[in-house]
Amino acid sequence: MTYKILPFCLLFFVQSYTQTQPWQGKFEPIDNMIAPPNSYRTASGAPGKAYWQQRADYKIQVVLDERTNTISGNETITYYNNSPDDLSYLWIQLEQNVNRKGNDDFGQFNNGLKDGITARQMQFLTRAIDFPAGYSIKYIKDSNGQAMKSMVNNTMMKVLLDAPLKSGESLTFSIGWSYPITDRSMFLLSREGYEYFPDDDNTVYLIAHWFPRMAVYNDTEGWQNQQFQRLGEFALEFGDYEVEITVPEDHLVASTGSLLNPESVLSNTQRERLERARTSFDSPVMIVTRSEAEANEKTKSKRQKTWVFKAENVRDFAFASSRKFIWDAQAVALASNTVMAMSFYPKEGLPVWQEESTKAIKNALEVYSEATFDYPYPVCISVNTSNIGMEFPMISFNGGRPKNGKMSKNARAGMIGTIIHEVGHNWFPMIVSSDERKWMWMDEGLNTFIHQRTVAERYPDFNSTTPKSIVPFMSGDKNILRPIMTTSDSEILTQFGANFYQKPTVGLQMLRHSIIGKELFDAAFKEYANRWKYKHPNPADLFRTLEDATATDLDWFFRGWFFTTDHVDMELSHVKWFKVYEAEQNIEQKKRNIQVKAGGEGKAPASNDFSNGPEVIRMNATPDNAYGGFLSRLDEEAVRQNLSGKNLYEITIKNLGGLVMPVTLEWIYTDGTSEIDRLPAEIWRKNEYVVTRTFVKTKEVKTVNLDPNFEFADTNMENNSFPKTQKESDFEKFKREAGDTNK
Incomplete structure (x- = not known):
């Protein structure tokens, strides 16, 4: 064997050895850690030619009874089976059942007694004051009016079909239901319900995950029918909605979608102001003033009126209703369309909500549209309530409220940040529709990344997330830390903010500022958003797209930052x-x-x-001999x-x-x-x-x-x-x- 042959033999040995060993070095590909590409999801990270997803259209009539704090409705669902599979049953989400006594989720948070426990904490823990909750399903009928069989398992309902729903076919059926609206102060992680104001004996209703909704059926896991446990949020199909909402006559309704009957529910003055707001690009127009709202608080009408809304190609529908609402609106011009930014708030939100809410919506719409794609819907609404930040298509419920009309700089910044964040969720996951039930970081992390960019660009005096923000978390006890790639309901409650919001944000900031570069990264992130808008991406689709669109090997980064609890030192x-x-x-x-x-x-x-x-x-x-044959x-x-x-x-x-x-x-x-x-x-x-x-x-x-x-x-x-x-x-x-x- 000569000297010249030895290196090639050695190289062959090394290659053969490494190919047969479960080597998990920091620079090894993550192919064995993510789903393999196929005809539905390509190796480039784009949807494949055979990609499919289901669809569900809804027609809903709902009545809100303020006297009993109940909501009842009936809905007709048309479900389209675009999958290659025949389906013998359907899964329906019943999230309101999470509030029932005895539910598997009840008591999982703050589940320890301690000396000096507050009454509210004790209520969270023991439900000492009981209350009714959960769905009453009145009927499930097919298009011929015949009863359909069903079985309820906690927050999921299985609807049995007499004959399989074949690939390419659709099915229309209807459900009648009702449930007691819960007091939001009763729950630690309440995403909906009512907020009662004792001083004027009025209520603000936040109505969300309120109607039985189709679960997702997809190419990667079949039915996404994980139980709702509050922390992991939603996986939903896109569709068109026609919704009739009946409320007390003196209520204002803020909702997903376009209002179809303004002449029936708004006064002439309100309609004139709303029309003026459509061309007011510099400042909001007051549609309902404080004095008008305060006068409205005293009426308590026993009559009803029905608001009619239509929304196209959305994955969910929510609304808010109250006689307390002050309402302002402003037009926001984007490159491809004009959006009406609107804020609804009780007088308790003044003056900061009138000063800041619609302005924050405008800033979010402009920065997010630039970073991804233009906001496609006609309205974007922010509703004030307490102790919450929660998002739905075209509408969000946002906390932050002054005390005696005053608010500290930090509190104001927190309020504005909440509005920006929840508005931003219209992109992630309301349009780029990732599975929140499984991967919270895909909606919270990506959204927080652009949210922090919005704050940095439009509110430079505010504190924003930077790599320093994540240091205390990443230097924590490795025995309890978990990777970002942890499913939503498996995360420790005290860590989910750092792990699902901040850490993905910092990781994307590193890629943008220090690893890939702004120009290349921004183009790649926009590519991901546009590839997967109105579709259901998984983590692998994001990872592959960022590599595909930048020509950068990032497996080492994804492996370390997303799949381990290692830190940088x-x-x-x-x-x-x-x-x-x-x-x-x-x-x-x-x-x-x-x-x-x-x-x-x-x-x-x-x-x-x-x-x-x-x-x-x-x-x-x-x-000379060091040069070899040269x-x-x-x-x-x-x-x-x-x-x-x-x-x-x-x-x-x-x-x-x-x-x-x-x-x-x-x-x-x-x-x-x-x-x-x-x-x-x-x-x-x-x-x-x-x-x-x-x-x-x-x-x-x-x-x-x-x-x-x-x-x-x-x-x-x-x-x-x-x-x-x-x-x-x-x-x-x-x-x-x-x-x-x-x-």
Whole structure:
């Protein structure tokens, strides 16, 4: 065997070995961790030619009874089976059943007694004051009026079909139902219900996940029929809605969709103001003023009126109803359409809701549209209530309320941030319709990412999420931390905000600002949003699209950031300073001169700073046999001259936290100037734990800093600089403070 053949044999052995081992290095592909591509979902991350999804259209008539706080309705569902499968039964979501006593979800939060527990916490825990809750299903009938068989399992209802619903066919059936609307103060994670105002004996109703809705049936898991447990939200099909909402005559209704009968429910004055708002692009127009709302609070009409709304291609429908509402509206011009931004709020929201809510809607509509695609719906509504931020197509319920008309700067920022965030959910997941029941981070994380971009661009004085925000969480106890790729209801309640909102946001910020670059990343993120609008993406579709649209291998990032609980802790463990001299004959004298300058001949360079000057190195001539079979030679004299007198710095960086990241180095020179060098994450491919790199600098370096702008959520910045600072021990500090250094 000759020398030339050996490397190829060795390479073959290494390849054969690695292909047969379950190697899980940080730079290995994540193909075995995500669903494989197929004809429905391509390897590029785009929907395939065979992609399909189901559809459900609804016609609903609903009555809100304010005297009994109940809601009752009947609905007709037309369900389209676009799948290649024949279906022998259907699954219907009954989320209101989560509030029933004895429900599996009841008591899962705050489930521990303690001394000094509040009455409200005790109510959460024990339901000492009982209340009615959950659906009463009055009937399920087919299109011929014949009863259909069903079985209810907690928050899911199985509808049995006499004959399979074949692929390509549709089915129309109807359901009659009612339920008691619950007091939102009774629940820790209440997403709907009513809020009662004792001072004027009135109520604001937030009506959401209120009607039996079709569960999703898709290509990746069949029926998505996981039980609703409050934390994991919704998986829903798109469809068209025609909804008739009957409420007390003196109520105003804010709703998903376009109002079809304004002449029947609005006064002439309100209609005139609303028409004026359609061309008011600079400021909101008051449709219902404070004085009008306060007068309305006193009426308590016993008559009813019906509001009719229509919504096309939405995955859900919600509304709010109250006689307390003040109402303002403003037009927002986007590139492809004009949207009516509207806010509904009780007088308790003044003055900040009148000042800020519709403005925040406008800012969100503009930034999100620029980042993804234009908001496609005719209205975007923000409704004020307490202790909530919850989103639905075209309408959101948002907390934040002044006390005695006053609000701190932080509270105002929190209120505005909530409105932006919930409006942003119109994109994720109301249009880019990910499965919230399974992957909370896909809607909360992606939405928070653009939400924080909106805050940074439109409210620069507000605090926003940055890599620093996630450090306390990522440096926490690994025994209880969980990866981002954890299903929604499996997350620890105290951690879900950091893990499902902040950590994905910071990860996307890193990709945009420090790994891919803004221009390339923004185009890729927009590509993902447009590929999957009105469709059901999974995590693999996002990961593949970002790689496909950037030509960047990001598997190392997705593996570490999304699938592990590793953290970033890079240590700048050592920096060595060298100089190369052109003339070999004076090398020993050069060494002596440097050593004398550093403090004495024969003194070795210090290991933790630059005080002893550089080490002097000799660059020898290259022997001929080092070139192997090559006949050409380097111009070694030119190499010597180009490096003569230059400063060479050998940097050693250790990966202590487990997560590999790009490396950013800041060089601060002795003349006060500075420079930045950036190295890609791929420098860790050969060795995932320690890397050494050499840099040539004309100037002498005073300080080297790792990650100077805190781009990568490094959990320990104390080991990121050289020269290293000498930390005083606790014993030395005690002696110094005691004034006795001899003890």
